[in-house]
Amino acid sequence: MSANLPRTPRTPRTPRTPGLQRLPRLPRFPRSSVRVKATVGAVAVVAVALVAAGTALLAVTRTGLADSAEHTAQARAEAVAKSAADGDLVARLAVPDGEDSLLQVVTDDGRILAASENLAGRGPVATFVPSSGSSAAARSVRIASGSAERPYRLVAVRTTENGRPATVYAGTSLETAEYTQHLILSAMLPGIPLLLALVAAVTWRNTARALRPVEAIRAEVAEITERDLGRRVPVPASRDEVARLSTTMNDTLDRLQDSMDRQRRFVADASHELRNPIAALRAHVEVAIAHPQLLHGDELLDDVVRVQQLADDLLLLARLDAGQYPDHVPLDLSELAAATVRRRTGERVPVALDAPGEVLVHGSRTQLARVLDNLLDNAQRHAASRVTVTATAGGVLEVLDDGSGVCDADRERIFTRFTRLDESRSRDAGGTGLGLAIARDIATAHGGTLTAPAPADGPGGRFVLRLPTAR
Known part of the structure; x- marks a missing residue:
């Protein structure tokens, strides 16, 4: 077991005005802090977004260029197929100058009827044909040209030449599409790490600025003890x-x-x-x-x-402060008042009861009887000749006496614990000064109120208990 070392007394600090304190600096590399998590999260989100956007851009670019090449090749294949069907097919098929395109007409038995100059002397470039019910078929292929293979979008269209079935193959180069993809990748790949680094730096700095007031709050709260509760945390000027x-x-x-x-x-x-x-x-x-x-x-x-x-x-009082309340059940406030008055025999001043009808409320019978007992004890100490208890509809119970009453300045103070007015001390030295405080705490615990308004018909004391009615 480690020894308990004495703590060095802390020198009292001068209270500072909230909002004007110098905010402390955050640790540079806190472990598992919100700052680290926010930075990592921002970088991860941006990285996923960039990869998704780049992939989508490449797919859209390649698809668009491939579709354009396919449309061009299909138009040329259909033109050659029409010429073959009309009997105007020539052996050497012409392609536009400056374009890397292919044209070839192949019979079903593999003989070459016509071809473009770059396919002269070569066998069939493909063997696929359109499916039944389709006018054309297209595929992306790589065809050797010189010392390298080049990508093409190849389209096949069926035709006839002098009554012989044949297939026209027309291809358009996809080198432009591949080059465009290469440019996009070349531009994106070096920029993604730089952009992620910029996002990380900006997030790290902004998170630090946003969390600096939180760190100031934490540091201030850490120094507040039960002997120094007068200190307060700094309030930033921002309204966030x-x-x-x-x-x-x-x-x-x-x-x-x-x-x-x-x-x-x-x-x-x-x-x-x-x-x-x-x-x-x-x-x-x-x-x-x-x-x-x-x-x-x-x-x-x-x-x-x-x-x-x-x-x-x-x-x-300790139980009430701790929130320990007994179960609340429906009860008749008039019957409770009658039972309490009957139980209190031999009073200095007789108690008159005015409870003509049933008044149902929710509450603890024991605690509400304690409220009425405390109010009657108070009335007995101050009454001259009369004490009246009245229960009316709406969960209202009144205790009135014909004593000197309570002045306006003391109508709230009398409910403070251990508060006894001068007259109370002189007339009854045995009072504890807790009766009215306990009565109000019980009323509050029941969702009600206990007040001491001025009587409507002359001097005297008046206490009004209002409780929620039972439904």
Whole structure:
């Protein structure tokens, strides 16, 4: 096992303004990086496109020139075939000056009836004939001419000469087509590597420029710790995906910092709230040890109950923060309110219930009963002579009291954890300041809301719980 070496403390850095930081340089040759993958991918795509385009160009060029040669040869073969059929066939067939063409008339038994000068004294240049029902047949052949073989597009056309069946062979040279293909290959082959190198260089450079803000974000996030959540990643001036990523990352860091600050405050407040009842318990235990006759069991039990209540509240809040919610089932909010009121006997102020009809909602019976209990506990601490619970259609539950009410500045603050107004502290030192916070968190977990609007008919406290209705 390796030893744990102490870390060298990092010197605090001065916060920099997002968007004005100097972006770091990327590594020159990162392994398996996006930069490498983008460059290789771009080069591969361009290479495939160039090869496909070059192959198509060569095929189109060769096909076009071959078709042109075939049409020329067929026209000449048909002209000679007509002359033979008309009895005007001459022994030496003329070809246009300056063209490397072939003409030959061959009988079915292999005798040469006529030929062009470049085929004088030679045997039949081919033996294929048109198929039945076809006027001509064509093939690409290579025929020896001098010391080399030359490519031709050879066309065969059937005819008769003085009643004897014969075949006219006319050929047009394909040397122009082969030379054109050679020129295309000569021009393309040296240019493809150069073009691929240019694509690779441009892609490598542009990818580096595009990823430099991402590297700046990564470097900044790597240096952010839970003790340094005030730092933010740089936001590029461009309005592209990287800028949106930076903005989203900063928003996430804002939420993380807010969560950490909330957690620290929660731990500090919980420690503060637990200190007093634990200190009181210790004092009672010490008195019991030193003077058993002075022990007051009721006071000791009150402190134990208070610590237990606070521990239960903290555990419930932790579960709510972690997203642990029980299954939601359809339930009648009016029946739940009636059962809760019946269960709470011996209240300081009587509770009136106004729930004339069925109000169906989806939720956890245990948690919604906890919400109503917390609201009634709060109302009992502040009411002068009356507390009313009302359940109406639309999933609305109201708890009203005739106490001093809540001022406008505190209507949201009272739902903050460990918040107790001055009056609450003076009237009931046993409150934990978590009841309304727990009630709102449960309402939010159920997809509802819990607010404290001003009463419509005079002073007093009013809390309104709204829940989605069951369908």
